[in-house]
Amino acid sequence: MIKLVQMDEATFQFFMSQSTSDFAEEKVKSGAWEPDNAMKQSKEAMTRFLPRGLHTEGAYLYSVVEEEGDTHVGYIWFNVTEGRLGREAFIYDIYIYEPFQGKGYGKQAMQALDEEARKMNVRKIGLHVFGQNQRAFELYKKMGYGVTDITMSKEL
Known part of the structure; x- marks a missing residue:
């Protein structure tokens, strides 16, 4: 079993480095950004979404921790805002560290997020x-997330 534990400053610094790098890499893979500017753009995006870092209002940053050994197995970041139908959460990042992938921790983290969101009176979670x-896409479908829109492209 896992639990969500509020990130401390040291973990947040690791998260910022890892998340910024991963986001830049994914944007390049998707064809949205050029490799030369990707890290700069990713840092700008992180600053825009987390202007006060770990203390940004409405941002929730947690370590995903295995209860038995108190082992950090990943992290999750979501923001909560007021939406059209009430409080809404949006997952900006969820990551299970490679040695722990494929062992059910992602699913457990998503379930723990659902519980946490319910405590915050969140009515809807987006991502x-x-x-x-595809691995993440399949997990999200299994967890009850539905496609809301699709953007597609092809190389000529």
């Missing part, structure tokens, strides 16, 4: 998944 990330 974005890159088209090339």
